[in-house]
Each structure stands twice: as C-alpha cells, then as structure tokens.
Amino acid sequence: MPELPEVEVVRRGLAEHVSTRTIRSVEVLHVRAVRRQDGPLDAALIGRTVRCVSRRGKYLWLPLDDGTALVAHLGMSGQLLMQPAAAPDEKHLRVRIRFDDGGRELRFVDQRTFGGLMTAELVSDDRGGRVPAEIVHIARDPLDPDFDDEAFIDRLRAKDTEIKRALLDQALVSGIGNIYADESLWRSRLHGRRATGGISRAKASELLGHVRDVMTDALAQGGTSFDALYVNVNGESGYFDRSLDAYGQEGEPCHRCGTTIRREHFMNRSSFFCPRCQRP
DNA sequence: GTTACGACCTGCGAGC
DNA sequence: TGCTCGCAGGTCGTAA
Numbered sequence: 309m310p311e312l313p314e315v316e317v318v319r320r321g322l323a324e325h326v327s328t329r330t331i332r333s334v335e336v337l338h339v340r341a342v343r344r345q346d347g348p349l350d351a352a353l354i355g356r357t358v359r360c361v362s363r364r365g366k367y368l369w370l371p372l373d374d375g376t377a378l379v380a381h382l383g384m385s386g387q388l389l390m391q392p393a394a395a396p397d398e399k400h401l402r403v404r405i406r407f408d409d410g411g412r413e414l415r416f417v418d419q420r421t422f423g424g425l426m427t428a429e430l431v432s433d434d435r436g437g438r439v440p441a442e443i444v445h446i447a448r449d450p451l452d453p454d455f456d457d458e459a460f461i462d463r464l465r466a467k468d469t470e471i472k473r474a475l476l477d478q479a480l481v482s483g484i485g486n487i488y489a490d491e492s493l494w495r496s497r498l499h500g501r502r503a504t505g506g507i508s509r510a511k512a513s514e515l516l517g518h519v520r521d522v523m524t525d526a527l528a529q530g531g532t533s534f535d536a537l538y539v540n541v542n543g544e545s546g547y548f549d550r551s552l553d554a555y556g557q558e559g560e561p562c563h564r565c566g567t568t569i570r571r572e573h574f575m576n577r578s579s580f581f582c583p584r585c586q587r588p
Numbered sequence: 589g590t591t592a593c594g595a596c597c598t599g600c601g602a603g604c
Numbered sequence: 605t606g607c608t609c610g611c612a613g614g615t616c617g618t619a620a
Contacts, residue, residue: 420598577613
C-alpha cells in the first residue's frame with residue numbers, strides 16, 4: 309500500500325533518472341493500466357521531454373515540455389522501476405517507456421492493477437502552482453510547505469464523520485492511507501471511530517503533528533514494505549514496517565501500555581488499535 | 589453539498 | 605493435490 313512516504317521515495321528516485329530525458333517509445337501491455345487515459349498514451353508522450361518529477365499526496369506526475377504531464381498513481385501494488393533495456397520483463401509489467409538516449413527504461417509494474425498512468429493538462433492551483441487537471445480535487449499533503457494547518461483543523465472539525473474516515477479523505481488531506489492513519493491515531497491515543505466534531509482544536513493539532521512525524525520517520529527509513537510489492541525505483545524495500553506500533557500488530561502487546569492490540573473491520577479494511585489507549 | 593458504500597483486481601494462504 | 609473462499613485496500617461512481 310504505497311502511501312505518501314513510499315511515493316516520495318519513488319519520486320526522488322525517478323527525479324534522478326528521468327529529468328531532461330526525451331521519450332522515444334511507449335508500450336502498453338495492459339489496457340487497465342491506462343484506463344483513465346483519454347486517447348492513445350504513446351501519441352501523447354513520444355517526442356516529449358520530461359522536465360522534473362512532482363508529487364501531491366499519493367499522485368506523481370512528470371511535467372512535460374508541452375505543458376502537459378504524465379500522471380501516475382501506484383494504487384495498491386504499483387511500482388515505477390528504472391531498468392536496463394536488457395533486463396527481463398517483470399511478470400506484471402503493464403507499461404514500458406523508452407528514452408531516446410537508450411539508457412534505463414521506465415517500467416510501470418502493477419500486480420493488482422489498481423494503479424495507472426495517464427496524461428493531463430497542467431492547470432494553476434490555489435497558490436499559483438501547476439498541477440494536473442485530473443487531480444486538482446486532491447488536497448495538499450501534510451509535508452507540503454503550503455499546507456494550511458488551521459484550515460485543515462477547521463475543515464476536520466466541521467465534518468460530520470469519524471476521524472479515521474476523515475484522515476483517509478484525500479480531498480481533506482492527502483497522502484494518508486490505512487497504515488499511517490492507524491499509526492497516527494495510535495500515537496494520538498484516538499480511536500478511529502471518534503466523531504470529528506468532538507475533537508478539540510488542540511487534539512486535532514496534535515494529531516496533525518503525529519501524522520507528520522510518522523510520515524517523516526517512515527520516509528527516513530525508505531518507507532514501509534511488507535513484501536516485494538513496495539519498492540523504490542531500484543527494486544529495494546524500506547524498513548519502516550519494523551517500527552510500526554499499531555498496523556498489523558494484532559495480538560501483540562501495545563508498545564505503550566502492554567494491552568493486546570486489536571483489529572476491527574472498518575470501511576471495508578482492517579483497523580488496528582489499542583483498546584486501552586484508544587477508547588472509542 | 590456531503591456522506592457512505594460497492595465495484596474494481598490479483599496473488600496468497602487457510603481450510604476442506 | 606487441487607479447489608474454493610476470504611483477505612489485502614485506494615479511488616471512483618453512484619445512491620441516499
């Protein structure tokens with residue numbers, strides 16, 4: 309489950325490998341990987357030069373020299389790999405992009421096909437930055453220098469829903485998935501089913517601080533990897549899974565109070581929490 | 589306008 | 605050994 313730290317690891321790796329390179333060919337091996345693309349992907353990309361690599365939340369995009377961008381979302385199992393042309397194809401290779409310098413090619417590999425690539429026009433956001441039109445509804449993420457803490461707290465407390473549901477709402481705050489939602493709530497001693505309206509400003513601010521901390525910690529360790537699905541552009545795994553306090557810890561003692569961590573179903577997924585530290 | 593929920597998809601492990 | 609079923613979960617479309 310690539311969340312913000314994992315996507316940022318990928319962005320940094322891509323930036324080293326694709327900036328200023330010109331696309332020579334595009335090969336789509338699975339149509340579902342380009343289901344959100346309007347028109348042929350190759351026609352939109354061939355001959356275009358990549359300027360840099362940008363990110364908002366879990367979305368990555370490569371601004372191109374014609375004012376458009378190649379947008380990527382990794383979904384649950386997507387990988388963007390830089391591979392030598394001679395390297396054997398991955399089992400779940402979906403899209404291959406070659407560059408005119410003949411160097412390493414960019415491969416989009418995705419087992420569960422929840423991720424995908426598309427091109428989009430770049431439009432201005434609320435601060436004058438340029439973002440793909442398809443993702444203007446995605447909120448800034450907590451590591452974005454322009455993230456507005458006070459506005460987030462206001463909108464969070466104004467919502468009529470549960471706190472974990474709000475954390476996973478990418479239109480409110482982006483980049484948080486199931487893993488870091490559970491970790492942030494554990495650090496904040498909040499149960500995910502707590503009503504957003506009942507959260508004080510101070511508690512909401514504390515929660516936001518923990519969201520930032522857990523993401524920063526994960527980023528420093530190369531992200532969270534449970535298996536070979538979650539890797540950087542060189543196919544290497546991160547180590548943050550060894551630092552998790554709640555997610556995946558069902559049956560283990562809470563690192564704070566020793567109470568057994570429990571799991572419950574919530575929003576068609578699993579939530580992990582300490583029943584003593586995080587009371588509903 | 590806001591919220592909730594089902595569908596999408598594939599590989600793996602458990603159970604029979 | 606082989607089959608079935610549940611589980612993992614991010615995003616979007618639709619219903620309420």
